[in-house]
Amino acid sequence: MGLTLTWLSVIILIPLAALFLKTFELSLDQFWGILTSRRTLNALKISFGLSFAAACVNLVMGTVIVWALVRYRFPGRRLFDAIVDVPFALPTAVAGVALTQLFAQKGWLGAPLAELGIKVAFTPIGIFIAMIFIGIPFVVRTVQPVLIDLDPEIEEAAASLGANRWHTVFRVILPSLIPALLTGFALAFARAIGEYGSVIFIAGNLPNVSEIAPLLIVIRLSEFRYADATAIAVVMLVASFLIIFLINRLQRWAQARIPVH
Numbered sequence: 001m002g003l004t005l006t007w008l009s010v011i012i013l014i015p016l017a018a019l020f021l022k023t024f025e026l027s028l029d030q031f032w033g034i035l036t037s038r039r040t041l042n043a044l045k046i047s048f049g050l051s052f053a054a055a056c057v058n059l060v061m062g063t064v065i066v067w068a069l070v071r072y073r074f075p076g077r078r079l080f081d082a083i084v085d086v087p088f089a090l091p092t093a094v095a096g097v098a099l100t101q102l103f104a105q106k107g108w109l110g111a112p113l114a115e116l117g118i119k120v121a122f123t124p125i126g127i128f129i130a131m132i133f134i135g136i137p138f139v140v141r142t143v144q145p146v147l148i149d150l151d152p153e154i155e156e157a158a159a160s161l162g163a164n165r166w167h168t169v170f171r172v173i174l175p176s177l178i179p180a181l182l183t184g185f186a187l188a189f190a191r192a193i194g195e196y197g198s199v200i201f202i203a204g205n206l207p208n209v210s211e212i213a214p215l216l217i218v219i220r221l222s223e224f225r226y227a228d229a230t231a232i233a234v235v236m237l238v239a240s241f242l243i244i245f246l247i248n249r250l251q252r253w254a255q256a257r258i259p260v261h
Contacts, residue, residue, distance in 0.1 A: 019237065022230040034231045039207050040216065044232075046124060047213040048239065051192035054131035058188045059181060062139025069140075070147045084140050087133055092197025099130055100202045122204030127212065130198045135188035142184035143177060150176055179251045186247040193240055 023031060034040060068074075069081050087095065103110040103120035110120055120126050150173065158168045196214045204210045213236055220229035 016237065019230055019233055022227060023234050025227045026231060030227075031231050034228050035235055039211070040213075040232060042208045043211050043213040043216040044235065044239075046127065046211065047193055047236070050124060050128045050131055051189055054128055054135055054192050055185050055189035057132055058135045058139045059185045062136055062184060062188075063143060063177070063181065065136075066140050066143045066147055070144060084137050087135075087137050092134070092195065093201070095133060096130065096198035096201030099126070099133065099198065103129065103202065121202055122206075122210065124203075124210050126202035126204070127199050127210060130202050131192035131195060134195055134198055135192050138187035138191060139181070139184035142187060143180045146177055146180040182247050182251040186244050186251075189247075190240060190244060193236065 026034070065084065069077060069084075100121055101107055103113070103126060105111065105114045105119070105121070107121070113120055118125075120129065154172055155168050158172045163171065194214060196212075196218075199212055200215055203212060203215075205215055213232060217229045217232050220226075220232065
């Protein structure tokens with residue numbers, strides 16, 4: 001226990017405490033002024049809003065991908081299963097460059113979208129796509145082992161008792177997956193909030209338009225405004241912690257309500 005707490009303190013708690021202590025260099029009015037400035041509010045709104053939206057998309061599509069990989073046998077299944085891990089292994093800068101080239105106005109996907117009047121690169125839409133790209137493996141790899149361990153005989157029993165396919169999915173399978181789904185959602189959301197490398201290349205980084213909060217922190221550091229940077233970082237840390245804490249509570253509640261088969 002002592003070794004665990006010491007290691008946890010050195011790696012996590014002490015750096016976080018230093019982050020909070022740095023903000024004490026600011027008065028309450030200065031701290032509030034930084035947070036309520038138009039540029040900061042827009043950066044936080046873009047980061048948290050798009051991260052939440054991307055995590056919701058990953059929650060739905062990740063579940064669909066898991067279902068296909070676990071319950072179906074098709075040519076290339078193992079290849080597609082390996083492709084899911086690409087965002088894990090790919091350097092974020094490489095991912096950002098690849099997505100930018102793909103969705104640029106002359107890119108493979110950007111060109112046909114531009115003809116439809118949809119601009120992706122250097123807009124919030126590009127940020128949204130980058131966050132989906134880096135977050136999808138967290139949902140898939142969190143839910144996949146749970147679905148693998150779910151006994152298909154449970155579905156067969158439900159069907160034998162007269163349940164149709166939709167009832168089986170929503171009343172039998174989904175309740176067992178909810179804790180894993182919430183965990184995957186929380187991981188994808190947290191990853192998207194803190195993502196920097198893959199986002200800045202495709203975002204355009206226009207203040208009040210497509211500037212994310214991590215980039216604003218880096219800008220403030222480059223301007224030697226360390227207290228300003230830590231003030232924004234503290235808000236992101238507290239907000240992220242509260243959201244993840246809430247999701248963890250929901251996860252525990254869902255686990256307690258899972259029926260014993």
